[in-house]
Amino acid sequence: MSDDASGVTTAERGLGSGPAGVASFEDEAPGAGRRIQHFFHQNPTAIPAIILLVAVAVFGFVTGGRFFGSLNLSLILAQVTLIALLGTAQTLVIITAGIDLSVGAIMVLSSIIMGKLAVDYQVPVAIAFPAGLLTGLLCGFLNGLLVTALKLPPFIVTLGTWSIYGALITLVSNAATIRAQALDQYAPFLRWMGARIPLGGGAFLMYGSILMLLVAVVIWYLLSRTAFGRHVYAIGDDANAARLAGIQVNRTLLGVYTLAGLLCGIAGWVLIGRVGAVSPLGNQTANLDAITAVVIGGTSLFGGRGSILGTLFGALIVGVFDSGLSLTGVDPLWRQLTVGALIIIAVAIDQWIRRVSA
Amino acid sequence: MNRFWKATAASAVLLGLASGSAYAQEIVGLITKTEGNPFFVKMREGAQAKAQELGLELRTFAGEFDGDNESQIAAIESLIAAGAKGFAIVPSDSSAIVPTIQQARDAGLLVIVLDTPLDPMDAADATFATDNRQAGRLIGQWAAGTLGDEAANAKIAFLDLATNQPTVDYLRDQGFMEGFGIDVKDPNRYGDEDDPRICGHEVTGGAEEGGVTAMETLLQRCPDVNVVYAINEPAAAGGYQALQSVGKDDGSVLIVAIDGGCPGVQNVKEGIIGATSQQYPLDMASLAMEAIAKFAEDGTKPEVDPELGFYDTGARLVTDKPVDGVESIDTTEAAELCWG
Secondary structure, eight states, rough: OOOOOOGGGGGGSSSSSSSSSSOOOSSSSSHHHHHHHHHHHOOOOOOHHHHHHHHHHHHHOOOOOOOOOOHHHHHHHHHHHHHHHHHHHHHHHHHHHHOOHHHHHHHHHHHHHHHHIIIISOOOHHHHHHHHHHHHHHHHHHHHHHHHHHHHHHHHHHHHHHHHHHHHHHHHHHHBOOOOHHHHHHHHGGGGGEEEEEEEEEEEEHHHHHHHHHHHHHHHHHHEEEEHHHHHHHHHOOOHHHHHTTOOOHHHHHHHHHHHHHHHHHHHHHHHHHHHBBBBSSSSTTEEEEHHHHHHHTTTSSSOOOOOHHHHHEEEEEEEEHHHHHTTTOOHHHHHHHHHHHHHHHHHHHOOOOOOTT | OHHHHHHHHHHHHHHHHHHHHHHEEEEEEEEEEEOOOOHHHHHHHHHHHHHHTTTTEEEEOSSSTTTHHHHHHHHHHHHTTTOOOOEOOSSSSSTTTTHHHHHHHTOOEEEESSSSOSSGGGGSSSEEOOOOOHHHHHOOOOOOHHGGGGGOOEEEEESSOTTOOOOOHHHHHHHHHHHHOOOOTTTOOSOOEEEEEEEEEEEEEESSSHHHHHHHHHHOTTTTTEEEEEEHHHHHHHHHHHHTTTOOOOOSEEEEEEEEBBBHHHHHHSSSSSEEEEEEEHHHHHHHHHHHHHHHHHHHOOHHHOTTSSOOOOOOOOSSOOOOOSSSEOHHHHHHHOOO
């Protein structure tokens, strides 16, 4: 798991191109617990990876291998695609010690702008589609502007914009669904992300999942291999120290929220593909589902630690639990309860690991 | 300058007259579950048109999400404070809202419940609603009639609403089962049946996205599904999308739903949904406005069906493939009556 050691930048190490270690502690005789703690501190994605593997093994055993059916595994990937995309956007924001409660609303609003323009106003899709992406970008930009210019806490800002974008969804769509057949007629391109590449034996890969993985790779590169990424982690670790080190904190934050908004716009496109129609209903909890994926994936809500890979694992863990429990015929309420327990465990582990650097 | 003052005085007089006439109007309210659902949008339009016709001042409110009881309490309180004559409400939480409704009735307001009956039903002055169990029965009978002898070996997937099984959820689901000829065991609960034809129940939240995921899950449990019951048309559309992905959009699966919204009727026309039960939200709202106007006039309260305990605004089966013994209208007629 040497994917991402940059999630542990500390002030002592400075920014720039130091060795990829962390501030180490010279324990007289490090006990086993200490060593485990230290290992996890260096590899933040190890925990979600272990949980994922264990969950897959357990469900595979309990369902008599049905869980490993190629169709089932394909479905899990398709079902977590949206949450993973929103989770990617959310990870960016959470690493800066912020939070974005409006991601789900931005996604739905973007999808409605695309569908409405293309079908109701018969705007060519070459305009309608970018307009939807731009909507996402602008929503994110507004979030960033309020956080940086007005110096408001991100939680409050996005709580407000969540309501605002939610109201816009209803105003713009007039609460009406755009049917799949109408999309086929005017803008089949908007449904493209829902297309599936058959892989034989019932297995398939949805275009949207490929896009999600591509986006994840790009954002991973951005976070772990560029100066911008370093700045994002530094701000999350300690905004004041980052400012003193000469980082343009406000500009970076504005960039993070805007980029998150754009990713939600992309998620809006995938949403149309996955659902087949453009619907103002549903997705009310998408923002919280995304936060769940991020937290279970080992990204810290206190900022400065976390990774995209972890978030992908987090989304997959939720998907695996959902699918595994439903295959075993467990009441959906228990699925909800399990995911809730996972969140608590994930944050508890994060806190325990942090004591290494405390 | 002189002219300016004259104009100002004239507009002040006009404004005074306008507001004077507004004060003379009786205030009525309409409280729906959410803003974001075509069913409630249509209801509001129906109420608005009727209120205008009767010279009532309509104030509309809605919760922020399905199940938002707080907003509805605040709306009722504000109507009491405004001295409204009465209001119509689609309760988000049929039992938690009862004490607040009692307060309104104690304050002399006429309370009419639309669409979702209270628990207990007689906590309102009157209830105007679709008989959801009957709406379910209609599509159940139609599905059984369409399959004929094959109904005995059907494989049925249920796309339900929510895990807590709200009234509308079990009424429609159990009604469908009755119509299809399945032993429902407890008629106010689904999931306790042991008929081998049932593949399973999954919840959709009544939206497309939930329909896709729920259908995908059920397809794994029974790949040979040939009947899909859906709580409403958006869930049915989502279910169809999932069936399409596995090549089962070839007419081998019969989908039935309830609602009668315009996109749903269109889906019946195109053969995506086999049949749907249409309900009439516009009628519910305009009838309620009439009832409140009458109450304001002479204090009479509306009558309800003593058998059902509510006034049934009716449900009609919509299909282009009628079945003997089940009354239905075709999609052309339904398109003129549809909402949303």
